[in-house]
Amino acid sequence: MGCLFNFGKFTFIIIAxxxxxxxxxxxxxxxxxxxxxxxxxxxxxxDHIEAYDEPMxxxxxxxxxxxxxxxxDAILDLESDLAxxxxxxxxxxxxxxxxxxxxTAKYGGGYRLNTSFDYKDEENQEFxxxxxxxxxxxxxxxxxxxxxxxxxxxxxxxLRLGFKNAKYGTFYYRFKxxxxxxxxxxxxxxxxxxxxxxxxxxxxxxxxGPDCIVNQNPEGYDDRGFFKKWYDLLSKDHETIFEQSDEx
Numbered sequence: 348m349g350c351l352f353n354f355g356k357f358t359f360i361i362i363a364x365x366x367x368x369x370x371x372x373x374x375x376x377x378x379x380x381x382x383x384x385x386x387x388x389x390x391x392x393x394d395h396i397e398a399y400d401e402p403m404x405x406x407x408x409x410x411x412x413x414x415x416x417x418x419x420d421a422i423l424d425l426e427s428d429l430a431x432x433x434x435x436x437x438x439x440x441x442x443x444x445x446x447x448x449x450x451t452a453k454y455g456g457g458y459r460l461n462t463s464f465d466y467k468d469e470e471n472q473e474f475x476x477x478x479x480x481x482x483x484x485x486x487x488x489x490x491x492x493x494x495x496x497x498x499x500x501x502x503x504x505x506l507r508l509g510f511k512n513a514k515y516g517t518f519y520y521r522f523k524x525x526x527x528x529x530x531x532x533x534x535x536x537x538x539x540x541x542x543x544x545x546x547x548x549x550x551x552x553x554x555x556g557p558d559c560i561v562n563q564n565p566e567g568y569d570d571r572g573f574f575k576k577w578y579d580l581l582s583k584d585h586e587t588i589f590e591q592s593d594e595x
């Protein structure tokens with residue numbers, strides 16, 4: 348049975364690689380013919396800047412919205428608690444087991460990052476005092492964060508409540524309570540999306556860089572992906588793809 352499974356797995360991989368190579372070579376040939384005929388390439392347009400242009404949040408927006416609808420009271424209740432945290436340059440806490448947390452802090456005394464920090468350990472209390480928080484504060488917030496079905500909180504240029512970790516970052520509910528932020532400017536970014544009058548959905552992390560901030564493709568540009576273009580080509584675009592050159 349194991350041999351049969353391994354053979355099927357190997358066969359599937361070979362077929363998948365062969366299909367991908369055929370699609371790639373086919374796309375290159377089609378674009379070559381179009382360019383020779385004086386037309387724009389169909390698949391690989393050199394003017395298309397697609398890296399980091401697609402909104403990060405689209406695929407998870409439903410989960411974030413559904414969770415907010417279920418736990419809106421608990422989420423909004425946290426805003427006042429987070430606002431009362433000390434005004435350090437940054438304080439981010441993600442809860443794990445018992446009194447263990449991941450903590451990132453920029454404060455008057457410096458910077459600290461610890462992914463396995465016990466906030467009730469006696470040896471850490473001096474540092475907690477420098478931050479201006481107590482174990483009781485973190486216990487209180489832990490209960491409220493759990494009620495909101497979330498995993499973390501952050502206070503840096505506003506207040507955030509972490510909902511889910513991605514590969515290189517975290518999706519947050521970001522409260523609209525910071526008067527120093529021009530929220531209209533944020534909508535040029537694919538890292539943030541309006542949820543309602545109280546909060547945004549925001550992605551923060553290394554998964555997307557600063558070139559995500561403004562979509563550099565002109566308005567109305569063809570932003571279809573590679574496989575979507577193949578689907579459209581096989582279903583409808585095959586009738587018109589060479590139309591311009593045939594008319595010439």
